[in-house]
Amino acid sequence: MTYVIALPCVDVKDRACIEECPVDCIYEGERTLYIHPDECVDCGACEPVCPVEAIYYEDDLPDEWATYHRINTEFFQELGSPGGAAKVGPTGYDHPEVAALPPRGDAA
Template identity: 60%
Template sequence: MHVVAEPCSGCKYTDCVVVCPVECFYEGEQMLYIHPEECIDCEACVPECPVEAIFHEDNLPDEWKNYIEINATESEKCEVITEKQDPLVDE
C-alpha cells in the first residue's frame, strides 16, 4: 500500500490523481490521502509527486509512520479526487 505523507501537507499538488488507474486519492482540506483498500500499488503516482510525498508503506520514513493510519481514517471522511486542481502553494 502507498501512503501520502507530511510533504503533501499544505501544498496539495494533484498531479498524482490524474495517473491513478483506480481513483484511490481523496482530498482533504490541507492534503491528499490514499485509501488503503483501493490502492493497487501500481506506483504510477510516485514519480508524479513534485514534493516526493508518496511512499510505499515499507519505505515510509519512521517519523511519518503515523501517516499510514492518517491515510486510512481520513480517506474515509473525504471525497474522491480524480482531476488536477490548483495546489495550495504557488508553483
C-alpha cells in the same frame, strides 16, 4: 500493502498524483491528499509524479512520517470506500492530526 501520502503534501496538494492514478483512489482533504488503502492497487504510478516526494510505499515510509500510514487509513473511517475519488470530490475536511498542524509553506 498500499501507498501512503505523508507530511510534504500538507498545504501543497499538487494533484499530479490524482491525474496519474488509474483507479481514482486518491482523495482530496482540505489541506492534503489521502490514498484509500482498500482501493489502491499498488501500481506506483503516483509516486514518481509527486513534486514534493510525499508518496511512499507503505514499507518504505520514513520513520519520521510513520504516523501517516494510520492517518491515511483513519481518514476513511467515516467516508468508507466510495469506489472513486472523482465522484466524491474535495471532502472539505482532514484527519484531526493534519488539521491541527500549523500552516506550511505558502499557506503560512
